[in-house]
Amino acid sequence: MKAFEYAAPTTVDAALKLLGGPNAAALAGGTDLLGRAKDYVTSPDRMVYVKEIKELDGITGDAKSGMTLGAATSLSEIVHHAGIREAYPALWQATSEIGSIQIRNMSTVGGNLLQRPRCWYFRAGFGLLGMKDGESLVRAGDNRYHAIFHTDGNALFVSPSSLAVALIALDASAKVRGPKGERTVKVEELYRVPKHEGESELTVEPGELLTQVTIPAAGKNGAYEARQKQAQDWPLVMSAVNLTMEGETISKARVVIYGVAPIPWRSEAAERVLVGKKFSPEVAAEAGTAAVEAARPLSMNAYKVPMTRAVVKRALIRAVQGKGYWEEA
Amino acid sequence: MTEQRPRDPGGLGGQSRRDFLRGSGVAAATAVLTGQATGVLDEAQAAEESAKVLSGTVEITLKVNGQERSCEVEPRSTLLDTLRNRLDVTGPKRVCDRGSCGACSTIVDGELVYSCTTLAVSCQGKTIETLESFETGEGSVPHAFHQNDGLMCGYCTPGFVTACKAYLDKHPNATEEEIRKGIDGNICRCGTYVGVLAAAKAAAQAKKGA
Amino acid sequence: MAEWPASPSVIGKRIPRLDGLLKASGKAKYPSDVHPKGLLFGAMLYSPHAHAKVKSIDTKAAEKLPGVKAVLVIAGPGTTLRYHGDDIAAVAAETEEQARDAIRAIKIEYEVLPHVVTEAQSMAEGAPVVFKGGNVKKGRSQTKGKPEDTMAGAAATIEATYTVPMITHVCLETHGLTVGMEGEKKAIAWASTQNVYGIAGDLAQALELDRGDVTVYTEFMGGGFGSKFNADVWGTTAAKLSKMAGGRPVKMFLDREQEHCAAGNRPSATAHIKMGADREGKIVSVIAEGHSTGGVGNGTNMILPYVYRGVPHYSVGQSNALTNRGGSRAMRAPNHPQSCILTEAAVDDLAEKLGMDPLEFRLKNLDPGSPITPIYQAEIPIGAELIGWREKRKPRGKTGTGPIRTGLGMALHTWGGGGNPGKQVSCTIHPDGSVDIKTATQDIGTGARTILAMIAAEMLGLQPTEINSLIGNSSYPPGQPSGGSTTTPTMAPPCYDAVTKARDALFKKVASAFNNARPEDLSLKQGQLWAGGEPVASWKEACRKLGTSPISVTGEFVEGLSSTGVGGCQFAEVSVDLETGEVKAKKIVAIQDSGLILDLLTWESQVYGGVIMGLNYGLFEEVVMDPTSGRMLNPDMEWYKLAGASDIPEIVVRAYSPPDEKGRQVIGVGEPPTISTAAAIGNAVSNAIGVRVTEWPMSPRNVLNALATASREGRS
Ligand SMILES: Cc1cc2nc3c(=O)[nH]c(=O)nc-3n(C[C@H](O)[C@H](O)[C@H](O)COP(=O)(O)OP(=O)(O)OC[C@H]3O[C@@H](n4cnc5c(N)ncnc54)[C@H](O)[C@@H]3O)c2cc1C
Ligand code: SF4
Numbered sequence A: 001m002k003a004f005e006y007a008a009p010t011t012v013d014a015a016l017k018l019l020g021g022p023n024a025a026a027l028a029g030g031t032d033l034l035g036r037a038k039d040y041v042t043s044p045d046r047m048v049y050v051k052e053i054k055e056l057d058g059i060t061g062d063a064k065s066g067m068t069l070g071a072a073t074s075l076s077e078i079v080h081h082a083g084i085r086e087a088y089p090a091l092w093q094a095t096s097e098i099g100s101i102q103i104r105n106m107s108t109v110g111g112n113l114l115q116r117p118r119c120w121y122f123r124a125g126f127g128l129l130g131m132k133d134g135e136s137l138v139r140a141g142d143n144r145y146h147a148i149f150h151t152d153g154n155a156l157f158v159s160p161s162s163l164a165v166a167l168i169a170l171d172a173s174a175k176v177r178g179p180k181g182e183r184t185v186k187v188e189e190l191y192r193v194p195k196h197e198g199e200s201e202l203t204v205e206p207g208e209l210l211t212q213v214t215i216p217a218a219g220k221n222g223a224y225e226a227r228q229k230q231a232q233d234w235p236l237v238m239s240a241v242n243l244t245m246e247g248e249t250i251s252k253a254r255v256v257i258y259g260v261a262p263i264p265w266r267s268e269a270a271e272r273v274l275v276g277k278k279f280s281p282e283v284a285a286e287a288g289t290a291a292v293e294a295a296r297p298l299s300m301n302a303y304k305v306p307m308t309r310a311v312v313k314r315a316l317i318r319a320v321q322g323k324g325y326w327e328e329a
Numbered sequence B: 001m002t003e004q005r006p007r008d009p010g011g012l013g014g015q016s017r018r019d020f021l022r023g024s025g026v027a028a029a030t031a032v033l034t035g036q037a038t039g040v041l042d043e044a045q046a047a048e049e050s051a052k053v054l055s056g057t058v059e060i061t062l063k064v065n066g067q068e069r070s071c072e073v074e075p076r077s078t079l080l081d082t083l084r085n086r087l088d089v090t091g092p093k094r095v096c097d098r099g100s101c102g103a104c105s106t107i108v109d110g111e112l113v114y115s116c117t118t119l120a121v122s123c124q125g126k127t128i129e130t131l132e133s134f135e136t137g138e139g140s141v142p143h144a145f146h147q148n149d150g151l152m153c154g155y156c157t158p159g160f161v162t163a164c165k166a167y168l169d170k171h172p173n174a175t176e177e178e179i180r181k182g183i184d185g186n187i188c189r190c191g192t193y194v195g196v197l198a199a200a201k202a203a204a205q206a207k208k209g210a
Numbered sequence C: 001m002a003e004w005p006a007s008p009s010v011i012g013k014r015i016p017r018l019d020g021l022l023k024a025s026g027k028a029k030y031p032s033d034v035h036p037k038g039l040l041f042g043a044m045l046y047s048p049h050a051h052a053k054v055k056s057i058d059t060k061a062a063e064k065l066p067g068v069k070a071v072l073v074i075a076g077p078g079t080t081l082r083y084h085g086d087d088i089a090a091v092a093a094e095t096e097e098q099a100r101d102a103i104r105a106i107k108i109e110y111e112v113l114p115h116v117v118t119e120a121q122s123m124a125e126g127a128p129v130v131f132k133g134g135n136v137k138k139g140r141s142q143t144k145g146k147p148e149d150t151m152a153g154a155a156a157t158i159e160a161t162y163t164v165p166m167i168t169h170v171c172l173e174t175h176g177l178t179v180g181m182e183g184e185k186k187a188i189a190w191a192s193t194q195n196v197y198g199i200a201g202d203l204a205q206a207l208e209l210d211r212g213d214v215t216v217y218t219e220f221m222g223g224g225f226g227s228k229f230n231a232d233v234w235g236t237t238a239a240k241l242s243k244m245a246g247g248r249p250v251k252m253f254l255d256r257e258q259e260h261c262a263a264g265n266r267p268s269a270t271a272h273i274k275m276g277a278d279r280e281g282k283i284v285s286v287i288a289e290g291h292s293t294g295g296v297g298n299g300t301n302m303i304l305p306y307v308y309r310g311v312p313h314y315s316v317g318q319s320n321a322l323t324n325r326g327g328s329r330a331m332r333a334p335n336h337p338q339s340c341i342l343t344e345a346a347v348d349d350l351a352e353k354l355g356m357d358p359l360e361f362r363l364k365n366l367d368p369g370s371p372i373t374p375i376y377q378a379e380i381p382i383g384a385e386l387i388g389w390r391e392k393r394k395p396r397g398k399t400g401t402g403p404i405r406t407g408l409g410m411a412l413h414t415w416g417g418g419g420n421p422g423k424q425v426s427c428t429i430h431p432d433g434s435v436d437i438k439t440a441t442q443d444i445g446t447g448a449r450t451i452l453a454m455i456a457a458e459m460l461g462l463q464p465t466e467i468n469s470l471i472g473n474s475s476y477p478p479g480q481p482s483g484g485s486t487t488t489p490t491m492a493p494p495c496y497d498a499v500t501k502a503r504d505a506l507f508k509k510v511a512s513a514f515n516n517a518r519p520e521d522l523s524l525k526q527g528q529l530w531a532g533g534e535p536v537a538s539w540k541e542a543c544r545k546l547g548t549s550p551i552s553v554t555g556e557f558v559e560g561l562s563s564t565g566v567g568g569c570q571f572a573e574v575s576v577d578l579e580t581g582e583v584k585a586k587k588i589v590a591i592q593d594s595g596l597i598l599d600l601l602t603w604e605s606q607v608y609g610g611v612i613m614g615l616n617y618g619l620f621e622e623v624v625m626d627p628t629s630g631r632m633l634n635p636d637m638e639w640y641k642l643a644g645a646s647d648i649p650e651i652v653v654r655a656y657s658p659p660d661e662k663g664r665q666v667i668g669v670g671e672p673p674t675i676s677t678a679a680a681i682g683n684a685v686s687n688a689i690g691v692r693v694t695e696w697p698m699s700p701r702n703v704l705n706a707l708a709t710a711s712r713e714g715r716s
C-alpha cells in the first residue's frame, strides 16, 4: 500500500472539500479499497474516511412511501432492519449473503455499490480490461468467473455488487453530490460498460460522493444466489426480481442478474416473458430460459448459462411463493 | 523495459503532497492529531478538527483492551499491523491480509471486524477488544475451545474465539446453524470445525446456565 | 521388548492439550508474533513473471529510503526466474510499511521469457523448456502380466480420463522466521517449522557458524502439512540481513501471494485409465497412463491401482511435466490422495458398468496378499452401517426426480507411518517433584507436546498437567521432524524409555528410605509411591528423598512400542443441485485404524481435520494458473476456496480398535484420514447425478459441465 494522507471529516461539505484534490478517494468500510491499495491496483494520495459523517448514516422511511439508506449505512444495519426484511426481501436476501458478519459490519451501502470488479486480471494489475499487447488476457486465459453477456467487447469482468442487483430490481435511485452540486440518478445509471482501458465502469466521478439511496415501494420481490461454498463466498450467479401485480397478473417486472455481465444485467428478455402473464412456476421457468437466450459464454464459463436459467427461475418463485421447490428435497 | 511487478500503476511517486494540499485548500499540512478526534469538542469545532489531514507519521492513542496505548503509525498502517508490530498485541493474526479469512478478527466499538482491513487512524477514540482481554475461566469461550479441542495448530484460533465470543454475546440463544453462519467469516486449515462448534455450543450453554 | 501398560490410567483417555488455553486465549507466541528487542521487519521481492531473466537490478533507491537497514539481492543479473513468486531480493527496515516500500523501490530490468504453466503447455511439441533437458520426465512405470490381452477378454471394461488439480498447503502462518545475532558468533531464531532441529543446521550453514551456535525455538507454529522442513531461501536470507544490520533481529514471513506461489504444492494428477473385470466382478486388468505437474518440482508418483494391488494384470506409465510454477513439497500423505481419487473413481465406474454394488465390488477386489485386507473387511461394514449404505443408497442416477439429488460414495486408503530409531528424549526428575521431558521436536498442531506428557504421566502415576513437556528448542536432544505421521511413533518410544529409566533410577535411589524396600517392590500410581501394595509416600515426598541431585536420563528408541501400516475407509453422503451444480456434503463417515491411540481427544481432532482437508480437496480447492500471463490467478484466500463452518457436514469418526489393534502399538494418524475423503465425495456426486464428474473439485462448474457433456452425448 502506498503511503497516503488521511482525514475523517464529519460533514459532507468537509468531505467534498477534502476529496477535491487529485487522486483522493473516499474510504468507507475499506473492505474493497484497502485490498486494492495493498495490491497497488489503486494508489490514492489521500483517503477521506466517510464513516464519521452522521448525515450519511441510517435507514429511514417505510414500506409504503419507500425507504432511504444513507451511503455510510453498514450492510449489517440492513440485515438487522425488520422493515427491510419485510418490504424488500430481495434486498435483505442479497445483503445477508454478502461476505461474512465481519464484512457486513464494516462495509457500507456506498462502498458496496461503488466497489471495483474482482476480476483476477484486474486485481493482478493488468488493468480493468485485462489487456496485454492488444490481446485480451481474459478471453484467452481463465475466464471461469467472467461474463456471458456483452462478450463481443473487451469488458469481460462481472460487476461485483450484490446490492446493486437488488436495488436495481427495486428501481432505487441514488443521490450523488460533488463540487458541482447534487444529482439524482437511477442506481442502474451508476454503471456503464467501459469502452476502453482508462474508462471506469462507474459513472460517479472522482471527487463526488454518493450520499444516499432511495427505494420506492416495491412489488413482490426476492433474490436467489448460486455459489460454490456455503460459508463466505461470492455468488457465481445471483438474481433479484421485483414483480408488480395487478390481481393475479404481472403488470411490471424487473429482473436483474449478477455475475453475467460487466454491469448489473437487466434481463429485458425475461421481463417481456413475464409481463401480462399470471404467475406460475412454468412462467418463471420460461423467464429463466428467455434470460439466457442471448448469452454468449467465453471459453470456460458455459456453465453459467444453465445456472443463470435456474437462478432467475428460482428468484421469481421465491419472490412470489416464498419457499421454493428446491428447498429440503 | 524497466518494471516492477505488473500490479504497479501508481508506483511510489505520484502527485507531490504540497501541490495536492494547496489544491484542496487545506492549511494544516502536517497536522498531527492525537487521541480522540471528537467527543470533548463541540459540534462545529469537531467538524473543523476532523477535517485535519494526517500524513507522514502520526502519534495516535488507541484504547486497547481497556488501556490507552500510544504509538507512531502512518495513516496507511492497518489496525492489525499496529496491534501486532507496535503494541505487541499479537492475538489477532495476519493470514490473508485481505479480509477473507478472519484470523485478524477484532472487536471495535462492540462490532466484529477484520483488523487487517481497518486503518488504525480510523480507530482513535474507539474501544478495541482482542481476545487477550477475554475471560478464560470455566464458562468462557477460550475455556470451551480448550476443553473441546477446538484448535490444532492454533493459528486461526484467536480469530475463531473472537468471532464466537462476539456472536454469542449478541445471540445467546443461537442455534447451531446460526452459530455456523456467525463464524463463516473465518477459515481454519487444520480443520478444527467440529471442535469449534462443540466449543461454541458449550460456551453458549454455560452462558445460559450462569 | 518394551510394552505399553496393559491397563493404562492416562493413555487412551481424552486429555485436552496442555497448551490449548494458551492458544485459545491469544497468549501463545508464535514465531511470527515474537518481538525481540531491536526488531526489524523483512520483506521479500519476488518475480511477477512466470519465466524471465534478470537483466539488471538496482537497489540504490531502496537503500536510501527511510528506515531501510539492509538490502540483499538473491537473484543477480543473469539469473533465471522460473515462476511467479521466485525470490529476487529482500530488505530489512524499521517498520513493515518501510520494508514494503523498499521492495518496490528496487529497480529491475527483466527479459521476459516464454512460459509453460499448464500440463498441456508443458507437454506441447516445441514448448519452451523450464530447465535444460526438456519438460517431460518419465516416471515409474510398471507392467505385470498381460494387461492388453486380459482387457480384451474382460466381461466389462471402462475407459476414462480423471483429473485432480494442484493445490497448495495454505499454512495459515506463512513460511518464515524471526532471526537475530547475539554477538558475532551466536544466532537465535524463532521459526515456523516442522523441523526445529534441522533448521538450526540450515541457519548455521548460512551464517557460517556451528550448529550448536544457533538456537531455534518453535514453541508454536501455524501449520505446515509437509511444506515446512527447511529454512528456505527466505529464512537464510533473513539471517544474512540480520548480520548485515549489525545483528538486529529480522522478522521475515512470506505474504500470502508468495506463500501460495513458492512455498509448496500438492502436484496435480491426470490419468487415462482402462479397467476391466470378469463376470464375477474381479478386476482383471488395469491399463493407466498418467501425467502430472508439481511446477519446477516433482509431480505425483501415482500408485495405480491404489489399494487393490492384487489385480493380476496391469500396466502403468506416467510422466511429470515441469512447469513454470513453484515446486511441489510433501503434503499430507504425498501421492496417496491423488492415487486414491484416480483409482477409486475408476473402480466405482467399473462397478456401475457391471451393475454391482460398489461396496461389494470393493470387498471382492481387496488384495489377498495384503496384511491390511482383514482390517478393511472389518471396517467397511462398520462404515456402511454408520452412513446407512443399505437403506439409503440407490443405484447411480436412480436417485429420484427432483432437482436436488442425494448420493452415497466410498473409498479406501492405506498409509505407512510408524517410528524410526535415532531420536532421543530426556527425562529429568527434580527433587521438588517436577518432571521435565525434553526433545527437539515440535507440535505442529497434532498434540505432540501433550502426548509426551501423557506418556510420562502414565509411567510415573501422575497427571499430564504435572509434566513439563519441553519441545520446540533445537538445543534439546535430537527429535523427529514432524512428517509422514512419524512424530508420535518415533518420539513415543524414546520418551517411554527415558521415563522408565528415570523411574527405575528413582526407585533405586529412594527405596532404602521406605522401610528398606527393594527397588523392585516400588511402584507409582495415583500420585503416590507404593511399596508392596501400600502407598508409602506422595510423589513429591518420594522425590524429596533425592536430596539435591535430580535424576536425568536420555532415552533411545526401543522396539515393540510402535509399528506401521494402516488402512481406513470413508463414506460420503452429498446432495447435488442438478440445476445449479452446487454440491453440499451432508455426512462423512471415517473409519480409521491406527494402533494404540494415546490421546483420544486429539486423535479424533486429527481425523476430523484430515476429513475436512479431504473435503476441501473434494469440493473447493484448486490452484488456477493463467496460461496467458503465467501467473497464479488465485494466490489469496478468496478465490482459493477453503471450507468455512457452514460447509462442514456431520462427520462421524470411529477408531477401528478391536483388542488386537492395540497390540499393533503406536502408529500415527496425521495423514491417513485425509486420503480418501475427496474420492468418496466424487463417487457420491456421481451416484447422485448419474454421471461421472471426471474433474475434481466437485465445483458447480465441473458438475454442470459433466451434466452438459452427458446430455450432449445423450447419456442422461
Ligand atoms: C471475502 C469477501 C467476500 C465478499 N462477498 C461479496 C458479495 O458476495 N457480494 C458483494 O456485493 N460484495 C462482496 N464483497 C465485497 C464487499 O461487500 C465490498 O468490499 C464492500 O461492500 C465495500 O464497502 P466498503 O464500505 O468497505 O467500501 P470501501 O472499500 O471503503 O470503498 C469501496 C469503493 O467505493 C468508494 N466509496 C465508498 N463510499 C463512497 C461514497 N459514499 N461515495 C463515493 N465513493 C465511495 C471508495 O472510494 C472505493 O473506491 C466481499 C468482500 C470480501 C472481502
Ligand atoms: S509425509 Fe506427511 S507429514 Fe510428511 S511431510 Fe509428508 S505430508 Fe507431511
Ligand code: FES
Residues within 6 Å of the ligand: B093, B094, B095, B096, B097, B098, B099, B100, B101, B102, B103, B104, B105, B114, B115, B116, B117
Ligand atoms: S488476515 Fe484479516 S481477514 Fe484474513
Ligand code: FES
Residues within 6 Å of the ligand: B151, B152, B153, B154, B155, B156, B157, B187, B188, B189, B190, B191, B192, C172, C222, C223, C445
Ligand atoms: S487450528 Fe490450524 S488453522 Fe485452525
